[in-house]
Amino acid sequence: MKYPYSIPLWRENGEPLSSNARCGVVLSSVGTKWNHVVVEQQHYPSNELADVMFRRHVIAINVGHSITCEYKKEGRFQRVLRARGAISFFPSDQPFFVRSKLERGGFADVLFLALDPAFVSRTTVGLELDSERIELIEQHRSADPTIHHVAMALRAGIQTGASLDRMYGEALSTALAVHLLREYGAAVRGPKERYSRLPREKLVLAVEYIQDQLGTDLTVSGIAQTINMSPSHFTKLFKESTGQTPYQYVVEARVRKAKELLTTGKFTINEVAHHVGFVDQSHLTRHFKRVFGLPPKKLLSRRTLQIVV
Numbered sequence: 524m525k526y527p528y529s530i531p532l533w534r535e536n537g538e539p540l541s542s543n544a545r546c547g548v549v550l551s552s553v554g555t556k557w558n559h560v561v562v563e564q565q566h567y568p569s570n571e572l573a574d575v576m577f578r579r580h581v582i583a584i585n586v587g588h589s590i591t592c593e594y595k596k597e598g599r600f601q602r603v604l605r606a607r608g609a610i611s612f613f614p615s616d617q618p619f620f621v622r623s624k625l626e627r628g629g630f631a632d633v634l635f636l637a638l639d640p641a642f643v644s645r646t647t648v649g650l651e652l653d654s655e656r657i658e659l660i661e662q663h664r665s666a667d668p669t670i671h672h673v674a675m676a677l678r679a680g681i682q683t684g685a686s687l688d689r690m691y692g693e694a695l696s697t698a699l700a701v702h703l704l705r706e707y708g709a710a711v712r713g714p715k716e717r718y719s720r721l722p723r724e725k726l727v728l729a730v731e732y733i734q735d736q737l738g739t740d741l742t743v744s745g746i747a748q749t750i751n752m753s754p755s756h757f758t759k760l761f762k763e764s765t766g767q768t769p770y771q772y773v774v775e776a777r778v779r780k781a782k783e784l785l786t787t788g789k790f791t792i793n794e795v796a797h798h799v800g801f802v803d804q805s806h807l808t809r810h811f812k813r814v815f816g817l818p819p820k821k822l823l824s825r826r827t828l829q830i831v832v
Contacts, residue, residue: 526551557692587632595620694770
């Protein structure tokens, strides 16, 4: 399946660069509910990008065969072999030069993650960093396990249908933004955090809000807003308080509510899935099996057998 090219390049003068007609997009998050990140896997031959830039913070991960690349920094060229798993990071609005060379007839397979700069700036608030004093730097690394883990989770989300889950994309986007701020730029840390966990009254409010809104399109930012916290700061303290990220907590709460409704015998599995906020029946089944060790159908069959007996 072919997708439209959705992570555009721009020239230094502000003109958009026409998309490479020979570039094939084989996977894309366009059309999903993810607001802060665009995920796109491209398949392309040897090419050269000179003095161009992205308008988003873009991470490129080699997911195919090794590529020989040339980069230019401060007027000097550097040639490196980019093996599978190699990471390149291009900050927004910063021109760069890259030339990729492949064997004749060969193609590169690269997974791109494009983060909204405004979202990354907002994330600095929760980290108590001064966004005006942070400069993200272009970098090329042979590996970055954290970025690779998040990238594979995002790609899997598109393939399995989790791309329709707004919280899934938001949680991974936040993790990616925090990692970039800490590892790919210089920043000045603010005062030490006052709390290592959420105050009890804030935790109670957050949990009550989650339980009341299970059937809606919950977001981390929406939950955090109810207790007047930034999403990233809330995520960190919530995990310290509960042992789970907000996304993990919401998914488990939905599963437990689904079990409660199913045991009444009044609803079908599909009806329950939509009632508690899952995308569809298969989405509920996948998480139900993970939490309880059996699919919803088996739970219902056991209940029917108990009634008959």
